[in-house]
Amino acid sequence: MDSLKDWTSVLEWLKRPFFAFVAAIVLGAMLLSTEILDWLGLGSFRWIVAILFVLASCIFLSQVLAVIWKTIATVGAAIGSWLERRTVAKNHRKRLHQLTDDEKLILKGYVDRKTRAQNLDRFDGVVICLEDAGVIYRGSNSTLVYGPTIRFPYVITDFAWDYLNKHPDMLTADRHG
Template identity: 30%
Template sequence: MDVSAGLAKLFDALKLSTVPATAGAVLTGTLLFGPTWLIDALGMTETLKGIRPWVGLGFLLCAAVLLTRASVAAGGWVRKRWTWWANERNLRKRLNRLAPDEKETLSRFLLERRKCLKFPMDDGVSQGLAASTILFRSSTVGDMLTGFDFSIQPWAWQYLNKHPELVISDPRKLALLIERTAMADAVGFEEGRAPWEDQPPARDPFRRRMR
């Protein structure tokens, strides 16, 4: 066999997907390392004597394919986790260098116990925090009067709840945050309804009494 043709066939074999490679590894591994009674039951005892080197080569080839794919997948996972960790570390550093107006904006999320707030489109602070990927536009529906929805990123929400002092320096507000957090947890707080804002309905002074 021509060497170049053999290498070409080898490279084509390495393009096997995971499923055929796994099946090939199980089959050739069984023929190579299976017990004698199993080989006899399969009727492969005599046949295997003549093709054993090729079966061994097939096993090595399938094992190499599986090992290569596993290494690539593991490398991709490690690279993705490293990138995520590096990005989060940089963003956390950003939270430690907030301007006063940025702190005021982010403190609203904590104090109101909401992950989504409305801001005007011409609000530069919320736009800047969105550009820094601390906030994001959660809806494209809005207007110039009521504003547009901006949500806080999950990682920023968790980090600021662990370190509220980054955006709240007033001890009274910190105490209020602790109180509201406990209240929200106690009543099973649902996003969009603050339990401390629940008020009895105002009485209509123009409504006539029913006799």
């Protein structure tokens, strides 16, 4: 049982990249030079040295490949996240350039009053369109009743807030006639 424990500790030692690399180099040098094997008295055990060389090399290469794979995955995730944010921003900009006059009127209330929230009719089709487009969102489920309409507080998204405050001229109505 002790010999199994010894081999386990050797394998744990070899799992470290530096030691696996050193072991592969030393064992490779031993395989290339029969004089070294004979000097160590291992000439008849060349096949064992070869197996250990392959094992150490595989352990080292697997660790190197794991690091490379993890790096590629991390970089890929970062690039994917950046592309997604860029695409979302592009789609939001495009949607803001396609606002109807009624949508502009609602959004103008945020910019003109310099407020991030307005109480709007939840069942108004224009409010629903702006919410579905991700331009505004319901800030609370608490209702406010003003006359015959039920209103909810709606908050403008950070992107829409920043973009419309930089381009307030986008909110002028294009009414013809």
